[in-house]
Amino acid sequence: MKSVFFGSIGAVAETSEFQRQAYNQALNEAGLDWHWNAETYRQLLNYVGGKERLRLLANATGVDLDDDAINKIHARKTELACAAIVAADAPLRPGVSELAQQVRSAGGKVGFVTTTYKPNIDAIFDLRHAGFTRATVDLIIGRADVQHGKPAPDAYEAALSKAALNPSDVIAIEDTVSSAKSAKRAGLNVILTPGAFATATEEADVDLTIPALANRQGELNRQVLDMIGPD
Numbered sequence: 001m002k003s004v005f006f007g008s009i010g011a012v013a014e015t016s017e018f019q020r021q022a023y024n025q026a027l028n029e030a031g032l033d034w035h036w037n038a039e040t041y042r043q044l045l046n047y048v049g050g051k052e053r054l055r056l057l058a059n060a061t062g063v064d065l066d067d068d069a070i071n072k073i074h075a076r077k078t079e080l081a082c083a084a085i086v087a088a089d090a091p092l093r094p095g096v097s098e099l100a101q102q103v104r105s106a107g108g109k110v111g112f113v114t115t116t117y118k119p120n121i122d123a124i125f126d127l128r129h130a131g132f133t134r135a136t137v138d139l140i141i142g143r144a145d146v147q148h149g150k151p152a153p154d155a156y157e158a159a160l161s162k163a164a165l166n167p168s169d170v171i172a173i174e175d176t177v178s179s180a181k182s183a184k185r186a187g188l189n190v191i192l193t194p195g196a197f198a199t200a201t202e203e204a205d206v207d208l209t210i211p212a213l214a215n216r217q218g219e220l221n222r223q224v225l226d227m228i229g230p231d
Contacts, residue, residue, distance in 0.1 A: 001106035002228045003170045004099060005113040005159055007150075007183060009124050010175040012112070012132055013090045015081070016041070016197040022081035023050075026073050032063065042197045048115070048150045048178045050074050082123035089128050093193065095213025097131020098220055099173075103228060109138040113159040113172070115149035115182075118142055139163055150179045156186035171227055173213070177204045191224060 006012050020041040027034045034057065036044065044053045051074050058065035065073075100110045114121065121142050125134050134140075139162050146154035160167060167187030174180040175195040183190045190206040193213060208227065214220045 001103060001108045003109040003111070003163065003165055004103045004228060005111040005156065005170055005172050005183070005188070006096070006100075006132075007156075007172050007174040008114050008176070008179050009116055009120055010195045011093070011173045011193060012096050012124055013085070013092050013127065014196055015085055015090055016045070016195055018084045018088070018090070019050075019077070019081045020197075022077045022079075022084065025080055026077040029076060030069070030073050032073075034061075038197070042199055045176055045197050046178055046199060048176075050077060052149075078117060078119050082119050085123045086126045092127070092129050092132055093212060094216065095218070095220055095224070097129065098218050099213050099224065099228075100132055100136055102220065104136065104138075108228070109163050109165065110136065111139045111141070111159050111163060111170075112137050113139075113141045113155050115141075115143045115146060115155050118144065151181035151185065153182055153185035156183050156188060160186065174206075180204055180206050189227065191227065 009015055020036055020038065024035055047053050047056060051070050054065065054070045054073060103110055112121070121140065139159060141155050141159045141162070143149060146158055148154045156172065160170065170188050172183035172188045172190045174183060174190055174192055176198055180190045180192050184205055192204050192206040192209040193211065194209070208223055210221055210223065213224055
C-alpha cells in the first residue's frame with residue numbers, strides 16, 4: 001500500500017474561517033482599514049503563505065508595511081487563529097482519520113507535509129481527535145524545515161528524503177490548487193479535497209478531485225482506496 005502525505009492544515013481540518021477572522025482582528029489591532037470578507041479571503045488563498053498575502057496587499061494598496069510590521073501582524077493572527085481552532089476543537093475533515101489508520105495498518109507511512117509555521121502545526125495536534133496525532137504520523141515537515149514554501153516542491157522533497165520513499169510510493173492530499181502544485185512538482189500523485197474557501201479547482205493539475213476522502217459514515221471513497229492500494 002502507498003504512503004500518504006497530508007499537505008496542509010486545511011487538508012486535515014477546516015480552519016479557513018478561523019484564519020480569516022483572526023486576520024481581520026489582527027489587522028484591526030494594527031490600525032489597518034482592511035477587512036477581508038469571505039470572497040476576498042478566498043482569492044487571497046491562491047497565494048500560499050500569510051506573510052506573502054500581507055506583503056502583496058501592502059504593495060497593491062500602497063500601504064507602508066515593512067517586514068517587522070508584517071511579522072507582528074502575522075504572529076498576532078497566528079496566535080488568535082490557533083487559540084480559536086483549539087477552543088472550538090475543530091473537527092477533522094471526513095476520512096482523514098480513517099485513511100491514516102488504514103495506511104499505517106497496511107505498513108505505509110503517514111506524513112504531515114506543510115509549509116505553515118510551528119504554532120499552526122501544534123494547533124492541529126492539540127485537537128482532541130485520536131485519529132490524527134503526533135503518534136499517528138511518521139513525519140512532520142514545516143516551514144522551518146525548508147528554504148522555499150509551497151508551491152515550490154521543497155517540502156515534499158524533504159519529506160520523501162526523510163521517509164526514504166520515492167515519489168511513486170506516495171499520494172499527497174491537498175486542499176488548494178497552489179499547494180497541490182508543490183506535490184506535483186515533486187513528482188507525487190495528488191488527491192485534491194477542496195476546502196470551503198478553495199477556488200478554480202476544475203483547473204487543477206491533480207489526479208483526483210473529490211469533496212472529501214470519506215462519506216459521513218466514515219467509508220473511504222472507492223477512488224481513494226484504488227489509488228492507495230497495491231499496484
